[in-house]
Amino acid sequence: MEVAEIKVSYSNTNPDRVQVTNSQKIFEVIMKHWDLDILEYQEQMKVILLNRANIVLGIYEMSKGGISGTVVDIRIILGVALKCNASAIILVHNHPSGKLVPSEPDKAITKRLKEACNLLEVYLLDHLIISRFGYYSFADEGTL
Template sequence: MQLAEIKVSYTNQNTQKKKVLHSKDIYEAIIPNWNSETIEYIEESKIILLNRASVILGVYELSKGGISGTVVDLRIILAVALKCNASNIVLIHNHPSGNLQPSEQDKIITKKLREASKLLDLLLLDHVIISKEGYYSFADNGIL
């Protein structure tokens, strides 16, 4: 029986090295990478991948959903983080309604991701909810 070969690859063509020190840095880094035309219509989730020094390696578009939700698959997040040799991750999603307060589901997924990340020696630095007007940081608000 012939087994299928699996290839794992990662490329980073980013020459600009941006260090994340605060949630404001995360918001300022991600907002130009968000579609300004759909931020108020479609919920999306992304992850920012960082090295041990909290320098951004890149951003990964995790999912796009509907008006009131999107899928956040922990296995995909962790697989991408490991493939990119990331040490730290930040989960980000938008609320099309503009309400920046986290839902109960947001809190549950954050807790699950934090626990799963620990098992792989990854650090979930923050979960940030964004809108055109601003952001909410789980870390800043003591939830993480």
């Protein structure tokens, strides 16, 4: 009987590692890794993976959706975090409308993800909603 082999790997040879210490730094980092041509056209979700010192291990492109939503699968997010041996994550998505107000689904997924992260001791440090000109930080607003 044949059984598929599973491989788990992570490699980071980038000597210019970035440490994030606040939401402004997170916004600066993520904007360098976002396709600005579709920022106001298509909603996307990305996950920033961090080590214990809040140094960015990498950015995972979770999903691309439509004008008003995208898929957020908690199992995939946590699977990626575990594969990368991440100690913390930051969720980031854009609102093509430019409005930086979290929707009820934004609030609900943040709550569910935080609960799931706590079970695995992977910390959800923040969830940013971004636009071309600014961001909303769940952590800064005390809603995380």
